[in-house]
Amino acid sequence: MSAAVVTHKPILVGFKPIDDLHREFESILEALNDPAEADYGAHLLALHEHLLRHCDTEEQFMLQEGYAHYERHKRAHEHLLDSVSEARRRFDAGDVESVRRYSADLMNWFAIHASSEDAELAAFLRGEKT
Numbered sequence: 001m002s003a004a005v006v007t008h009k010p011i012l013v014g015f016k017p018i019d020d021l022h023r024e025f026e027s028i029l030e031a032l033n034d035p036a037e038a039d040y041g042a043h044l045l046a047l048h049e050h051l052l053r054h055c056d057t058e059e060q061f062m063l064q065e066g067y068a069h070y071e072r073h074k075r076a077h078e079h080l081l082d083s084v085s086e087a088r089r090r091f092d093a094g095d096v097e098s099v100r101r102y103s104a105d106l107m108n109w110f111a112i113h114a115s116s117e118d119a120e121l122a123a124f125l126r127g128e129k130t
């Protein structure tokens with residue numbers, strides 16, 4: 001199966017501000033994992049900056065709307081942000097291969113988060129769930 005066959009639908013949740021972030025995440029991660037892109041460190045930094053903003057935006061929606069599962073969802077974000085910080089630390093220490101494995105696997109984690117925590121939040125923000 002070629003990479004072009006992979007569907008990206010599971011990362012879209014039906015709430016535009018979050019879907020915009022999810023498309024942005026996807027394009028940043030693709031650039032990071034593109035072997036033709038030379039400056040891996042710059043793309044890793046861009047990914048970290050994006051994820052800080054991405055998680056914060058979702059958390060602001062949760063707080064503004066009184067979302068009941070804020071703490072649980074925020075813990076998942078903290079796990080993600082810790083893992084990116086750790087990847088940057090390893091990259092700075094010269095352990096590029098382990099960071100490449102991390103970034104190659106990150107979409108798997110993200111797709112699960114998007115189709116569970118983010119999808120549940122989106123349904124709440126659409127007024128479909130309490």
Ligand SMILES: [Fe+2]
Pocket residue numbers: 018021022054058114118
């Ligand atoms: Fe998200």
Ligand SMILES: [Fe+2]
Pocket residue numbers: 055058073077113117118
């Ligand atoms: Fe999230």
